Amino acid sequence: MTLPDRDGDGYLTDMSEWTPEIGQAMADADGYELNEEKWAHITKAREYFEEYGSVLPIRKFAQHIGEDQKALFDLWMTGPMKPITKYGGMPKPTGCV
Numbered sequence: 001m002t003l004p005d006r007d008g009d010g011y012l013t014d015m016s017e018w019t020p021e022i023g024q025a026m027a028d029a030d031g032y033e034l035n036e037e038k039w040a041h042i043t044k045a046r047e048y049f050e051e052y053g054s055v056l057p058i059r060k061f062a063q064h065i066g067e068d069q070k071a072l073f074d075l076w077m078t079g080p081m082k083p084i085t086k087y088g089g090m091p092k093p094t095g096c097v
Contacts (some may be wrong), residue, residue, distance in 0.1 A: 001025045011086050019088025024082060027087050037075060041065065042088040055085055055093050056066075 003025055010030060012018055023042065027034045034042070042059040044065050049055055059080050062069040072080045081093040 003029060009086070009093055012089055015089050015091065023087040023089060027083075032083060032087070032088065041072070042078070042084050045084045045090065046088050049088075049090050055081065055090055057081070057093065063069075 001021065004022065005013040006026070007013055010026065012022075012026075021041075024034060045061065047057065048061075048064065048087075056064055058072065058079065059069060061081065062072055076083055085091065085093050
C-alpha cells in the first residue's frame with residue numbers, strides 16, 4: 001500500500017485520506033504495533049473529533065472513555081494522544097499531551 005503524504009512528524013498532510021487501513025499501514029511503516037485495545041482508543045478519539053471537531057487532552061480523554069490516565073500511558077508507552085491522533089488521521093494534539 002502506498003501511504004499518502006505525511007508531514008515531518010508522520011501525520012497525514014490531508015486528513016481526508018485517512019482510513020483504518022491507512023492508519024494501520026502508517027503504524028506498520030513506523031514499526032508501531034496497534035492492538036485491539038489501542039484501536040478502541042483511536043475509534044473513540046475519532047468519534048469525539050468527528051462530533052466536536054477537536055482532540056481532547058489526555059486527562060479529559062481518559063475521563064471521556066472511563067479509563068485511568070496512568071493505564072493509558074502504560075499501554076501506549078508514551079504520551080497517548082500523539083499516536084492516537086497520528087494513526088487515527090486527526091490533527092496533532094495541542095497543549096499538554
